[in-house]
Amino acid sequence: MGKRADSVIGLDLGTHVFKGVSLRQKGDSRLVLTNFASHQVPEEFGSADDLAHHVKSLLRELGSSKACAVAVSDPAALLRIVEQPDTPVDLLRNALRWNGLAVLNQECKDFVLDVAPVSMRAGSNGRAATSESAGNVAVQSMTKTRYVVGGLLRDKVKQISDAMNKVRLPGQVLQLAPVCSFNAFEIAYPEIFNHEGFLLLDLGHLQSTMLIGSKGELVLVRSVDYGGKALGHALTAEEALDEAAAWLLIQQGDPGMADVCRTSLSRLATEVRNSIGFFEGQREESIFRIFVSGGLARFETILQTLSDELGLPCEIWDPLETCEVALPSGKREALPHEFVSLNVACGAAFEYLRS
Template sequence: MAKKLNSVVGIDIGSRSIKVAEIRSQGRDVVVTALGIVDTPEGAVDHTGIYNSDAVANALKQALSSSGVSVGQAVATIAGQASVLVRTLEVPKMNPNELREHMQWEINRNIPFSESTVVSDYRVVDEGAEGAQNMDVVMAISPQSAIETLMACVKKAGKQLFAIDVEPLGLARSVFTSYGDEFDNQTVCLVDIGHKTTSINIYRNGKLLMPRQVPLGGELLTKSIADGLGVSGPEAEEIKRNQADASQVSAGGAATQQFTAYNPFAEAGEGGAPEAGGESAAPVPAADANRANAFIVDGLSELAEEARRSIEYFRSKGGEVERIVLCGGGAGLRGLNTYLSNALGLPCDIFDPTRRLQINAKKASEEFVAGHKQEFAVAVGNGLHIMFD
């Protein structure tokens, strides 16, 4: 029997940032003893997975060191939307041996990767009520190369990989731990907005009912601001973080004010580029919140539509969603919960994965934790592996 750990570091490798959360079990208490976040090296990770394992390993090592992580064991999620398939299935009740054979058949027929060698696993998430004929099982499949790359990154960073998890199950642990009583018998749609992808997962009483990933994220809004205002990507990111306000965009898809996009080829005298041979163009005036909001309308509408599709599909199967919760770096956009609540007609909150945990992270200030807490949902959930598995 495997030894149960009382401490572990949860690792979440994203295309924009790498997050780590050291979790310790101290009696009945769960304590967060380290939190860290660093930028992912440019081009090292995308929706297909880890491209540059050396660069990722070095960045991960920096995150572990700067945050003061001291434990040796790690739990990490597979990076990249296209590197893992997670699916929930309703299957007839059967004994463990029958289930093993049945799930092998399900896995073989659901492999979506060109690579033939895969690693797979499954877990019963709901055995159903007494007398029920069916039970719910979650299945995960990933190319072996993605698993080996993740293992190599963690090893190069100086840690031993205790377990590999998938994002929806890590988030399930976070939801149950932080909101178990408050969300008791409620069906919750948790929207994890990353840089390039968004995970839309539906839970009830800590159990995963429906996972889905879509290829859009905060990068879409940043690019829209950059294109619209004629500024660089980093400048657009700053504008999005500090000036944009999604609550000022109507759920019908219009900003409170409309502006013409910056045109670098406009005629002289119209605020654009000079005539040939003239001086360089005057800098674009500083964008205010209304100008930024005008260029995130379409991206917000697309995000809301994807969430709506997931909820409507779940409803078509007889389910009902009662609340939306947002996490991930993209959830930091001011007013996003208000916008989605208006667009979808449901209460919408920002997820705090630390609200029921003790925080004793000496290298993470209260301001740091408050400003980034929604970004640590997966890393904390991975660390909570020691409390559930």
């Protein structure tokens, strides 16, 4: 690969909204946000042409770039943290591909896999495909090496690759969304990342993902099949109420809608509480606050409900905390409303620029 560009577009190919950021790196390594955009998309694409059409619409608003880093949200993707004897990652990757059932309780022959030691920052090789999983991951012993194992279905990788080639902007980085979020938090809040235990809760459309880290190390990853789609169904009484009206009532803090919200969010809160308990039971550390991202994090009612249910502060975090902003006035005014959902796109771009 030739010399890396000093600017990059980071794309978050979500299951409901595509997000993108355009970042430039100055000579002194400072990062500058020069543009961002988002577009609502279907949950699934029938072909690479369909995907390319929506990517092109997003890129049209973001502008041109020589480099692109892509992050993927996919409920079928795989993420585990496993303990194995110290093994070269190429050897371990091949072993897991053919013997995944024994180690991961899942067949992996149809996945593109990547592996990285947990002691390294996630995705440090710049091409890791790492994703959510429905399972807990535990650290039992320090006598073995802990590895992050991530994968994406081969057909999905091909569809994305074909689509990016069609828009004439091949992705130099392909990662899964949770790892990008973890990487973005490292850049945005280095003191917390390197010196504390923390929980990142990303509220997606179909799934919500929990990432627990401690002193720079990814400790636990878990995803729950609950997100904005499920909450939306609850708020609209299975579409009996207009969706836009329901979300407006949530934004206004309507007491009746707040009760519906609390009932719906209780399942997610239980899963978050269980994950915190698991982490604190395994390590002599505590989680004191939860950092929330995703479109749902825009609603104070949702943040307050989660805080009440969990007994911990739930606060939004800004992936652009350490970045400069050089945006047109209209985009600058919109940024305070949009940054909560740019964590994954930022993480993908950060990974390209620091690799």
